[in-house]
Amino acid sequence: MLTPLSFTLLRQLSDGDFHSGEDLAEKVGLTRARVSQLLRQAETAGLSLERVRGRGYRLKAAPDFLDAAAVRVTLSQLGVKVAKPGAPAPRPQVPADDDLALTGPERPMFDRTPPALQVEVSDQIDSTSSELLRRAPRRDIHGAVLAAEWQTAGRGRRGRTWTAVAGGSLTFSMGWRFEQGAGFLAGLSLAAGVAVVRALEKDGFNGIELKWPNDLVFRHHKIGGILIELNGDALGPSTVVVGVGLNVRMPRALRREIAQPVTDLTAVAGRGAPPIDRNRLLARLVAELSSMFSEYAQHGFAPIAAEWQQRHAYQGKPVKLVLPDGGAVKGTVAGVDASGALVLADGPRRSRFLSGELSLRRA
Numbered sequence: 001m002l003t004p005l006s007f008t009l010l011r012q013l014s015d016g017d018f019h020s021g022e023d024l025a026e027k028v029g030l031t032r033a034r035v036s037q038l039l040r041q042a043e044t045a046g047l048s049l050e051r052v053r054g055r056g057y058r059l060k061a062a063p064d065f066l067d068a069a070a071v072r073v074t075l076s077q078l079g080v081k082v083a084k085p086g087a088p089a090p091r092p093q094v095p096a097d098d099d100l101a102l103t104g105p106e107r108p109m110f111d112r113t114p115p116a117l118q119v120e121v122s123d124q125i126d127s128t129s130s131e132l133l134r135r136a137p138r139r140d141i142h143g144a145v146l147a148a149e150w151q152t153a154g155r156g157r158r159g160r161t162w163t164a165v166a167g168g169s170l171t172f173s174m175g176w177r178f179e180q181g182a183g184f185l186a187g188l189s190l191a192a193g194v195a196v197v198r199a200l201e202k203d204g205f206n207g208i209e210l211k212w213p214n215d216l217v218f219r220h221h222k223i224g225g226i227l228i229e230l231n232g233d234a235l236g237p238s239t240v241v242v243g244v245g246l247n248v249r250m251p252r253a254l255r256r257e258i259a260q261p262v263t264d265l266t267a268v269a270g271r272g273a274p275p276i277d278r279n280r281l282l283a284r285l286v287a288e289l290s291s292m293f294s295e296y297a298q299h300g301f302a303p304i305a306a307e308w309q310q311r312h313a314y315q316g317k318p319v320k321l322v323l324p325d326g327g328a329v330k331g332t333v334a335g336v337d338a339s340g341a342l343v344l345a346d347g348p349r350r351s352r353f354l355s356g357e358l359s360l361r362r363a
């Protein structure tokens, strides 16, 4: 478990040099015993620390801590509009019920210009997605980007927990408002997967594929995932929170704790590759996702379906689909339809399966 105090301490160690316990204690205003306790906790959170008698502590792989200012700079370089830090978030922009009842030219126009992104980094939070969902009723979260170094209650799909390592993961969520309702947005999580893979490729990470509905895999090992949560009327408008988790540098011990084969971007980059700049990568991901959301708002999933299939690790393969009730269906992956449902072929028969209810296994 990491606390805000742990981060104050870890930032002192982020230069990768040795610092004595005494020095650290003085800098952060704690006792040496408390410093030692916090550092032990940091180790259980996945950070690797070296202790040398007479020299003190050193972070073996000093993480490049997430920094909202650095993310904003890269986003601007990528041509993405960014809000000034600290600018008050607007109130939720939900059309009045009377306006929604209007059709035709009287209905007020939805603002389709991409919002200026509000980028925020939190050292520690329960879950970036939970936080944006909590904010949604009070503030406009359209264009909100919240990243965290450490989630105490990270959530995965289907009620699972999301395990990440402080300084060695990217965990962030984005809020977006769509004019349309749940039906139109059914393929959004798949579209988000395409955006994430495009972003990773632009930063030189090749070979990452999608696994229906929205896992990111490298050589069939999970490297990340996407969780989409939606609030709104069936007919729209909707507010969506898109949460993305990516393994950047995951210690072997932690990998063993996860029930499925997992890998990280460091493995994708390969030996001798320069260290991964998480701030840059975060900006790239956010830029690609926001441009995808704007595209999706206009055209939906249909124009992205072919690219999704091309990037699907199981396209055309024989698979077993495990249903939430434990039952299983066998077939060959024919693809996804325009709403993002998985289409399985069994001889001439085609069956559709909806996102969120199923998990995919290799046959």
Ligand code: BTN
Residues within 6 Å of the ligand: 126, 127, 128, 129, 130, 151, 153, 154, 155, 156, 157, 158, 160, 162, 170, 171, 172, 173, 214, 215, 224, 225, 226, 227, 242, 243, 244, 245, 246
């Ligand atoms: C999955 O199960 O594959 C989806 C994982 C999504 C994890 C991300 S991490 C950032 C955001 N906050 C959460 O609590 N979950 C998502």
